[in-house]
Amino acid sequence: MPASSSRVLQWLSLVGVIWLQSINGTNTNFPAYSSQLKHALSMSQLQLNNLAFASDAGKLFGWFSGLAVAYLPLWLVLIIGSTIGLVGYGFQYLSITNHIPTLSYWQVFCLTVLAGNSICWINTVSYVVSIRNFPQNRQAAVGVTSSYQGLSAKIYTDVVGALFSSTKTAKGYLLLNSVLPLAVCVITSPFVRDIDDIQRLKNNHMDAGFVVLFVITIVTGVYSVISSLGLLVSSSALNNVIGTGVLLLVPLAIPVMAKIRELGLLEKWNLNRERRVCDFTIDEESNVGLVFLNNLGQIAESRGSSRTSSLVSLSSSFGFFGRLMPSLLDYHFSRRKYVVSRPALIAVLVAPMAGSFLLLLNSTNLSLYISTAIIGVCTGAITSISVSTTQELFGDKNFSVNHNVLVVNIPIGSFVFGYFAALVYRREGNGDGKCMGTECYEKTFLLWGFICSLGTVLAIVLYVRTRKFSSSR
Template identity: 55%
Template sequence: MALQWLTLVCAIWLQSINGTNSNFPSYSSQLKRILSISQLQLNNIASASDAGKLLGFISGIASAYLPLWLVLFIGSILGFISYGFQFLFLANQISSLSYWQIFLLNSVAGHSICWINTVCYIIAIRNFPLDRQIAVGLSTSYVGLSAKIYTSIVDFVAPNSPNERAKVFLLLNSVLPVLVCVVAAPLVRELNVGKSKKLEKGFFAMFMIVIVTGIFAVISSLGSVSSRFLPKYVIFIGLLVLLLLPLVIPLGEVIREKLEQKCLIRVHDHEGFASRENSGEKLDGESGVLGQIGAKLMLRKFEFWLYFFVYLFGATLGLVYLNNLGQIVESRGCSGTSSLVSLSSALGFFGRLLPCLFDHFFPKCNRGLSGAAAMGAMMTPMCGAFFILLSQRDISLYISTTIIGICTGAITELFGTKCFAVNHNILVSNIPIGSFLFGDVAALLYKRGRSSSGEGNCMGEKCYQTTFIIWGSLCVFGTLLAFILHARTKKLYSHNRLCIEGNLDT
């Protein structure tokens, strides 16, 4: 059991450094100046990372034929190359890269994330068959913490020069995933858990660690508050300790097993184990059948396309806002880009954690709530957040970023594990579509605002005012679609027979 927990700890570490694209807003403005590109071109570079995920099915196929450690290394090497070339370009170590070369490199970087992500999902689902939803939620929640981790390292080691900070971000994006993959590779494997049982105590301890981690991440991201009471080195060391803290659980299992052996404690409840084992096999069997017919059923279902657009106008719209956060902050004349990116990352971490927290602590309540209703509930405050941004007060920016960060993270985790291949490879296609569509609209409106002012960069409320109205209206429309979807799938959800329900199962 100790090794079982250790594989989950490795998945947590891998996910914590796998959101390399999430720190893009921290250096996007500097990249725009160095490349001398327009806001539209910058948005397309940000969207290229999402477009690379369209080929994520390749990593899924590879994981069926290659050992997991090799799948892991392929992903880390792709990221090492793509971000490495961009770092060398900014460091003037290679000749100038064209816009399309940067675009292609970012697509490869986005694709690299899929390989590491696939390994983490396989570990969580197969090594924790009776707690797979919770294991997946716990591990993937750490993706939301990536931007905070990278920003904290840069704040600690890099000077205040924007150009130097951009170089360090790209260097970390290139090297850090490789280093963590080297550490995790010997332990990344699918275990024969045999007579599995639910692990309530272990997950309770893990939740306590995760909650403390999230609280520390939020407090240390509060700009002037954190800088006054928490020096940069304290934040850096604190995050490092909290990332190592989950090791307490497998270590505790080792101690417990040693004590049991020493005291000759042997507890064999064959009947109970057999019952649990049969239950686990039944779930896996259902999952396998649904996974085989899921894609055809989903693409024929009107409910699937409702779900597709709900996600497009919800989580994807939130991701587009976070991708544009650097330019939004700059246009409003604020100087807290790094703190806002860190804050949105920490809150996204909490948001991703919410579904599995409810699944663990309130299982009966959670069974009665469909994923569509949960998505609608999460999108409702997002609608208000976009309209709050119309206010030019700095506090409105922090409030809206807080709401959008939490809600986007929560919606991202409302997939379910029964039809994972379908979830990951088909539904994720709306992210690059929305990223290009919504981001390009924002960039064109930004360009119009810049032209009217005659300045190099657009400054003032006109830059994103219309964009926020459009995004808020789309979010309202998506929320209505979510509740329509809930009404249409309420009966089907209760029976849990269609693959679309596997996607909506929280």
């Protein structure tokens, strides 16, 4: 295969990964329909928290996907992962719409674990394709594509808002969570694959492509934020779906331009810059931030806010920028021969989260929106940085397995911190399973703020211990 054709497939595979990541955050839209699900299944707050944990618990078995990538074709891994999600969310949808007998709570719990595991399969393929197909630009490739997973909750929220009434929100999310990943996996599986002769491709035009991709990604993020805040004149859910859909198609311009160059129609697309080779992989979420987002529906409800969907979209949009930020910083400083300390960045990012939880002690809606935005940005950024640090310390060997072993910390933290929040919520409630007022989560916010403060100290300790290693890179 000619090198130019391989370059077209190289960029096309990255566009496919962007699409996969855009629909793969099915666990992040749980807060948008959790209240409806709680009432539909007559669950307590503790049981609802356990369902949020169940979605994260699927990551305990993520190493299966790591092994599958080593032995199976990538297209088959995608189909397996999306089929698992179809079963996990699909049976819940059939139950809540009375197409099958009502499922017991523990059946729903197990199906949620299964659905949570499906995310690992698509994630692993996405990371492996980005790293293998862009060995000299893996920082940019994984950083940009993974930022789109932060946009996933907003995409689902807008589609549900456009297609379903407010009384059928839970049904809408469960239906989309089950069928949309499978549809996108089928569409992208032919070109989301390894490029066999990738090592023979010259890197002369990679910078130009990534500069264009960065611009497209930033524009997408800005549009996402302003549409989430309702700042657009025609900011309806349908218009948001159309706008985001168009922006998701725009990255196709890069492989199109590569094809035009291959045909000899474009001779001057060239941006020669010397770049440092960087390693970059991704985590899922920081634990406390993830638990906050999982409980966002109940937090908003307890404060008398009816705009849970807007808050989920807001956290998703700012999480998008948070995931992208480390990649932009690394790209900028690498050209100036500076090395950014990732443990130091983690410390800088965890500190504002502590302040955000203290700000939530204020009962105004403004404090809720500001804190949600800050926590969204910080958790998204820490997501990208944490596994990147692990990859630097332990290398690329067995990456797919190592990554999925690392994310085991997420369900553990989700269960412990979420269980505490549920206990406080129940104790402060009025006996009918519902709690109203700032006191519902007051002690929880104080605990989470303390944990983030402790995390800041630990990140500083990690920075001190790895400083010599970072300076020798």
